Amino acid sequence: MHPKPLLLSLLLLPGALQAQQKPAPKKASVSTATFDPKKRPRNLSDEQLLDLVQRQTFRYFWDFGHPVSGMARERSNVAYDYGNEVVTTGGTGFGIMAIVVAADRKWITREQAATRLYKMVRWLEKADCYHGVFPHWLNGATGKVIKFGAKDDGGDIVETSFLMEGLICARQYFTADTPLERDLRNHIGWMWDNVEWNWQTQGGQNVLYWHWSPNNGWSMNHQIHGWNECLITYVLAASSPRYAIDKPVYDLGWATGPEFKNGKEYHGIKLPLGPDLGGPLFFTHYSFLGLNPHGLKDQHADYWAQNQNHTLINYQYCVNNPKRYKGYGPNSWGLTASDSYQGYAAHNPKEDLSVISPTAALSAFPYTPEQSMRALKHFYFDLGDKIWGEYGFVDGFSEEHNWQAKSYLAIDQGPIVGMIENYRTGLLWKLFMSSPDVQRGLGKLGFESAAVKK
Template identity: 75%
Template sequence: MKLALSLLSSCILSASLLAAQPTRRPAPPAKPALAKFDPRQRPRNLSDEQLLDQVQRQTFRYFWDFGHPVSGMARERSNVAYDYGNEVVTTGGTGFGIMAIIVAAERGWITRAQAAARISKIVNFLWKADMYHGAFPHWLNGETGHTIRFGIKDDGADIVETSFLYEGLLCARQYFTKDTPDEQNVRNRTLWLWEGVEWNWFTQGQNVLYWHWSPNNGWSMNHQIHGWNECLITYVLAAGSPRYGIEKAVYDQGWATGPEYKNGKTYYNTVLPLGPNLGGPLFFTHYSFMGLDPHGLKDQYADYWQQNQAHTRINHNYCVANPKQQKGYGPNCWGLTASDSWQGYAAHSPSEDLGVISPTAALAAYPYAPAESLLAMKHFYNDLGDKIWGEYGFVDGFSEQHDWYAKSYLAIDQGPIVAMIENQRSGLLWKLFMSSPEAQRGLKKLGFTSPHLK
């Protein structure tokens, strides 16, 4: 099974040994906007709306209280582990964090001015940080802006992480429209940075995008981005570039190919249009679709609302059927996606079931299966909260089968919880991203239809 395309660059390359390491948190920035977390205080008997607020707001704290004090960017994870330390910030996770900050401003958890100031700090930092043909690396040093190597040869550009970053930044540019210094700076620097990404250079003159390039190792990783996985947003943004845009043939002959692109098989009474057997990890339905609104989004290959609903339904129904008889699985305890586990980081899915439930899977599925997602949220909070609820919301994963409960939080897992819940509640981030000229241009160029397209 060739899930390596999407999973290797989504933390699995060097993270397999992370989860078991001791936790050491650097001090958060001074004077956080939110009251200090008290583990003894977990409000009970919440209404559905109150619970959604509680989960979103607490999870947002990962990006606000725990954001890097110098750069403002999102730290990779809450625990220092393996061979990297306190200064590691994540490019894609920061894009997700920017979306969470926008949600927080809109809901009044912080002021609009505070949100604009934090994102202005981030774009100022990125302006001076290492980049390669306009693209950022997976990891940066949050103090110096220099590249931190993600893998042996992964020490340069990562266009997938870069696309997740711009998914958030473009939302911010659409949101911060006032003529204050910080809001102007967010708009201007985002535009200037965005226009410099040389997306078409990452094709090497071929009709496919390549994930990585290194100043030390060139194209030696040789990682072509084929579907189906979390990288649809990368092709859409690459097509939407005003100066370095890819042609539609790159999408058709690069992305929409490979043994795990088209599916069409039936699993648990549900037809899966695209993707690997049983759908793969559920983050395929989250990362690109925090900005891309799947409602009515179609092209010649799929209806993406149907695709994401089917993938979610299969993941849910697998956990309910529970063929491996994992302890705890059921209608109120489901969700398999990449996260920490009792034996290290793993790309959990029905095809790789280690008995680990990743809360982000069911919670970020709220748009696709609101009733099932809310049922899981209530169980996680009310019944398991003493073990899995903490300073930044729900921990990254847990296994009742192995009596294991993570102490860690990861940016790429916390971000989708805030963003996807908000998209179902208000459509905020979908409206922002889909209104951007970049999304409009990219989707039209690749032959998509959507109610958002003008």
């Protein structure tokens, strides 16, 4: 489940905090019969451990992808009373990037990867979408919209931006002059061209709106202001070849939120943007799977400093451990949205339920490599009997409550693969930032970057 809107998507799912996770029917459940975490390899170098974690996590998208559409399933278990056909638009975008990584590392062949992505794209062309904007959830067999909330049954521009982030990386990667890769690039290009980003300004306002529905129109009325995970939405909206927004939409919409500017220090670390103590760490992951924060600046912030400092504040909070939770410390840290013993929650220093989400520290490798490696080794070598599984690390755990999730979520597994790869090789950053459309959009919004032509 995507943490929407911003920190409290739970409000859209009545009873979500009390939701009990139920085993899925066999065709959608995680197979554990042949997987024994106690037999996991032990004598591994740091590089071998990173390889193993990326590859195992990638399997969520490859082995567990929906059999009809190839799309990423929302989660590995059934909860909140939705069925096992639910696939996620944004999580699929992250999964596409994981598949690109897998092809580049030769865990699968280039042709296998291109074939799977071509299947997804052709399926998406027939699925429900509204002004080129896809819903948050779709039925992976039929392509019909599945409601995310009472009125959330139409286009979701943020989820669509995560999908397009992945598709742009794929288009930049699959450049071979073969019929398959040519067709894949063409179909991605048409889909990208057809997203009506400017439609989401609700008639030309200087702000993007998150949702539009053919049944409910603009009634959700959720404007997208910063700072949060949605920077990529504004960047792609400015980058569109056909339906771009103008700079005032960024300046007067995104950059005016009540939690945009910060400038205060926490644990002696200055936070340029965002809510007090930074919020959950997915703010530093989702947009930056593709956007390279190195040298990325505009009038508001240096985005490398923003993301690194946010991560260090989150880390230091866990080390200080003001609530004295069992298990917190320099080798066990990372608060972000994930499942918890109470249901889904947007874990952060101001909403700390004692739950560590492995995706938080692992997707932070580019920002805090030493701290992330300590956490990875602890998660794998010390806690692996409980939290390592067929698709990598489970979604969350609490030593305080002796609880471990049984679940994996697409939006948490995907950033682990992609952000570790960006730490190791910068692959996804290079691909995404090489897009002429993205370069034009960043320049239009006033960003500085090595990728932006002067």
